[in-house]
Structure formats: structure tokens, C-alpha cells
Amino acid sequence: MYELLRQACDAARKAGCTFADARYLEIDEQSLASRDRALAHHGESSDRGVGVRVLLQGAWGFALAPGYDAEAVDSAVATALEIARASAHAPRDGGVGWADETTWQAEFRSDCVQDPFTVSLEDKADLLLAANEVMLQNPAIKRAQGYLAFRRLRRWYVNTEGSELHSDVTSASAMLWAVAVGDGDFQQRCWQAPSVTRGFEAFDRARFVAEAERVAAEAEEKLTAAPAPEGNFDIVTDSENLSLTIHESVGHATELDRVMGYEVSMAGGSFVSRDKLDRFRYGSDQVTLMADNTLQHGLATHGFDDDGVPGQRWPIVEDGILRGYSTGREFAHYVGEQRSRGSCRADHWSSIPIVRIPNLFLMPGKQPLTPDELIGDIDHGLYFEGMDSFSIDQWRLNFQFGGNAVWEIRNGRKTRMLKAALYQSSTPEFWNACDATCDERFWQAHGVTNCGKGDPLQVAQMTHGAAPTRFRGIRICRGRD
Numbered sequence: 107m108y109e110l111l112r113q114a115c116d117a118a119r120k121a122g123c124t125f126a127d128a129r130y131l132e133i134d135e136q137s138l139a140s141r142d143r144a145l146a147h148h149g150e151s152s153d154r155g156v157g158v159r160v161l162l163q164g165a166w167g168f169a170l171a172p173g174y175d176a177e178a179v180d181s182a183v184a185t186a187l188e189i190a191r192a193s194a195h196a197p198r199d200g201g202v203g204w205a206d207e208t209t210w211q212a213e214f215r216s217d218c219v220q221d222p223f224t225v226s227l228e229d230k231a232d233l234l235l236a237a238n239e240v241m242l243q244n245p246a247i248k249r250a251q252g253y254l255a256f257r258r259l260r261r262w263y264v265n266t267e268g269s270e271l272h273s274d275v276t277s278a279s280a281m282l283w284a285v286a287v288g289d290g291d292f293q294q295r296c297w298q299a300p301s302v303t304r305g306f307e308a309f310d311r312a313r314f315v316a317e318a319e320r321v322a323a324e325a326e327e328k329l330t331a332a333p334a335p336e337g338n339f340d341i342v343t344d345s346e347n348l349s350l351t352i353h354e355s356v357g358h359a360t361e362l363d364r365v366m367g368y369e370v371s372m373a374g375g376s377f378v379s380r381d382k383l384d385r386f387r388y389g390s391d392q393v394t395l396m397a398d399n400t401l402q403h404g405l406a407t408h409g410f411d412d413d414g415v416p417g418q419r420w421p422i423v424e425d426g427i428l429r430g431y432s433t434g435r436e437f438a439h440y441v442g443e444q445r446s447r448g449s450c451r452a453d454h455w456s457s458i459p460i461v462r463i464p465n466l467f468l469m470p471g472k473q474p475l476t477p478d479e480l481i482g483d484i485d486h487g488l489y490f491e492g493m494d495s496f497s498i499d500q501w502r503l504n505f506q507f508g509g510n511a512v513w514e515i516r517n518g519r520k521t522r523m524l525k526a527a528l529y530q531s532s533t534p535e536f537w538n539a540c541d542a543t544c545d546e547r548f549w550q551a552h553g554v555t556n557c558g559k560g561d562p563l564q565v566a567q568m569t570h571g572a573a574p575t576r577f578r579g580i581r582i583c584r585g586r587d
């Protein structure tokens with residue numbers, strides 16, 4: 107599939123471009139949703155096309171061609187050149203600082219034992235309906251729902267530097283949720299299977315049934331949960347809960363394009379200005395946040411990014427100190443780096459690549475520490491599990507996060523369930539309050555599948571993760587019941 111892409115790059119080179127690349131994508135998606143004892147939705151889509159990007163006279167041009175058609179690709183190159191020539195009339199100071207990169211010829215294929223697109227619809231529906239049936243056996247549950255989604259993304263990439271790259275990535279995600287009704291109230295509890303780049307083998311029927319039973323029981327328990335206390339408390343977050351906090355307060359805050367103001371009109375800015383690199387205390391010495399686009403089964407692990415740069419692993423925060431940003435080839439020079447971190451991705455063949463959050467996780471603690479020991483050292487606190495409502499400001503500084511289930515900790519033990527608890531803090535205050543995280547035996551990954559950024563909006567996926575982690579003296583307030 108490289109032929110038309112090579113032709114596009116040759117045409118751009120002849121037109122005087124200092125750089126150009128072309129990507130052909132085949133995107134296949136399938137989703138299923140269940141409601142109570144029936145399948146409520148089944149959707150499939152298949153989409154193919156080429157995106158051409160050119161750098162001419164220090165300005166970008168981008169155009170697209172649906173399908174894989176020579177004439178359409180020629181016309182896309184012409185349009186991209188025209189856009190670049192027009193953009194060159196309003197040059198950016200110093201043009202585009204484009205980081206060098208080695209020429210690569212490579213292929214990447216994600217682990218996929220059982221291709222989800224060859225698994226029958228009946229088998230997929232059976233997984234969801236079996237889980238719904240278990241949830242509905244609990245008399246308090248008045249609605250049971252499930253969702254499965256699969257995606258296969260095949261990509262061919264060529265640039266004027268001679269790189270030719272291919273990736274074939276299959277991902278799977280799933281969710282179950284139960285709504286309990288009673289005492290003039292309703293409450294929802296959900297389970298999100300860790301989204302991963304794996305095939306249908308990622309899903310296990312016995313696990314779905316077990317999670318369904320737990321989710322239903324906890325939705326029922328939420329109906330009679332006590333209102334959360336307010337004030338300052340020690341808190342423990344589970345892996346899924348902290349994944350969202352990592353995403354919002356570290357992931358977005360350290361995207362270098364955002365730091366440079368490129369996203370101000372839509373996604374916002376960042377408080378993590380460049381003068382903070384290698385000196386700012388982001389968190390306590392317990393906090394090491396690692397970016398890793400080589401993480402096995404990570405949603406941002408695609409072998410290489412849409413600038414033609416291989417996936418890498420680098421620290422964003424190391425022992426509490428800010429050590430790095432997420433970059434693409436256009437942004438590396440802003441922090442004096444010679445090479446891109448390989449974190450520039452487009453969500454579709456018709457989208458221009460932008461800096462995206464990599465797979466990013468809190469490293470597990472170095473000393474052996476179990477969740478029981480972590481909680482055991484708290485007199486009165488709260489335990490947050492799962493994702494719920496959240497809010498964070500445009501500078502990624504002040505925030506509040508809820509949990510899908512929250513328990514009170516009394517005298518070192520998890521006790522009754524609480525409702526409407528939110529933790530409220532500012533990014534450096536929160537991460538500096540971290541005094542312990544459990545060891546690697548308790549570390550888990552969680553995917554984010556709907557990260558929005560850019561204008562027009564692009565939706566990207568990446569994986570986060572953590573072990574259960576403790577934060578001291580965090581302000582708790584009460585949200586909606």
C-alpha cells in the first residue's frame with residue numbers, strides 16, 4: 107500500500123517541500139450495547155483514506171483523499187501545496203522548527219490472539235446478556251446495561267526522508283453498569299474493563315459475570331450510603347480513579363503544544379511553563395510518572411507516531427521533579443531537545459497529527475506495600491474507586507474528582523459506603539500530598555478512550571495506571587447525591 111504514498115511524497119518533494127508525509131488508514135470498528143435482556147445497539151463501520159501533509163516555505167498544508175485512489179491523492183497533494191503557499195503569507199516567527207529523525211522501515215503489530223471481527227455476534231451478545239442477567243437477579247437493579255467496542259487500525263506511513271512504516275493495532279473495550287432504584291433514590295455503579303490493544307481474548311465470561319454481581323450489589327449499597335463528611339481527610343485512590351486524575355492533571359498539563367499556547371482557544375493552556383523543567387516540584391518524592399508508548403497492550407502503543415517517530419519511554423515526573431513533556435517533531439526544540447518524544451498522533455486519516463498524551467502512569471512503590479497496609483495507616487479517611495464526575499480549570503491547576511464508589515476508612519479499615527464525595531485540590535498540592543503507593547503486585551492499567559483535543563475536535567486513546575495510592579490531608583466536599 108506504499109505506492110500512492112511514495113508518489114505523493116515525490117510530488118511534494120518536486121514542488122520544493124522541505125518535508126512531506128502521507129498516511130493511508132484502514133479503520134474497522136464494531137460496537138454492541140445491551141439493555142436488560144436485549145441487545146439495544148449494534149454498529150459496524152469501515153473507513154479508508156489518505157492524509158497528505160506538506161511543509162513548504164516554512165508553512166504547513168494538509169489535505170485528504172477518501173479511499174485509495176491515485177487521482178484523489180494527486181489532487182490532495184495539490185490542495186495541500188496550495189494551503190501551504192497561502193499559509194506562507196502569514197509566516198510564524200522562525201518558521202517550523204522540525205526535529206531530525208532517523209529513516210525507518212518497520213512494521214508493528216499489536217498482540218491479538220482472537221480477532222474480534224471474526225468472533226460471532228452471538229458470542230459477543232452472549233457475554234453482555236449473561237452479565238445483564240446476573241445484575242437483574244438482584245431485585246434492587248431496575249436497569250442493567252453493557253457495552254463492547256472493537257477497533258482495528260491498519261496504517262501505512264511514508265515520508266520524504268524515506269521512512270516506510272506499517273502498523274496493525276486491534277483494541278477492545280467493555281463496560282457494564284447497573285442502576286439500583288429504591289428509597290426514592292437511584293444510584294449507578296459501573297465496571298470498566300481495562301481498555302487494551304488486544305483481541306477478544308481480553309474478555310473472559312467468568313470475569314464479566316463476577317464483576318456484574320459485584321457491580322449490582324454495590325449499586326444497591328449506594329442507595330443507603332451515608333452522605334460524605336466534609337473537611338480535610340487522608341484518601342486512597344484505586345488505579346482506575348487515579349488514572350483519570352493522572353490524565354487531567356499531568357497528561358494534559360505536560361503536552362508541550364498546550365504549554366506553548368497552541369490549544370488555548372479550545373482545550374486550554376497549562377501552568378507547567380517551560381522554566382519549570384528540571385526544577386519544579388510537581389509532587390512528593392513518592393511520585394514518578396512515566397510516559398511509555400512502548401507499554402505492552404497500551405492504547406497509545408502503535409510502534410511509531412504520525413511524525414514517523416518510534417514509541418519511547420521517558421519520565422514526565424521523577425521522584426517528584428518535572429523532567430519532561432510530551433512532544434512531536436514540531437515542538438521538541440521549544441525545550442531544547444534534539445529529538446521528538448514520538449507523541450504526535452492523528453485520530454483519523456482526515457485529521458492533522460497533534461501532540462497527544464502518551465501512555466502515562468504512576469510507577470508502583472519500591473517498597474513492599476499492600477492495600478491493607480496502605481489503608482491501615484489511616485485513622486479517618488476515604489477510599490475512592492472508579493471514575494465519576496470531575497472538573498479541572500483551563501490551566502490544569504485547580505480540580506475536583508469524584509469516585510464511582512467511595513468508602514469511609516475508620517481506624518485503618520474500609521467500612522461503610524459514602525455518597526457524593528469529591529476530592530478537591532490543586533495539581534502540585536495534591537501530588538505533594540502523596541506519601542505512599544502500593545508495590546507492583548497491585549499496579550493496574552486503565553484506558554481512556556475518549557480524550558478530546560484540537561479544533562476540529564479529535565478523539566484519542568491512551569492507557570494510564572497506578573497501584574492504590576495514599577494522599578494526606580485532602581479537602582473533601584459533597585457533590586450531588
Ligand SMILES: [Zn+2]
Binds near residue numbers: 558
Ligand atoms: Zn483528555
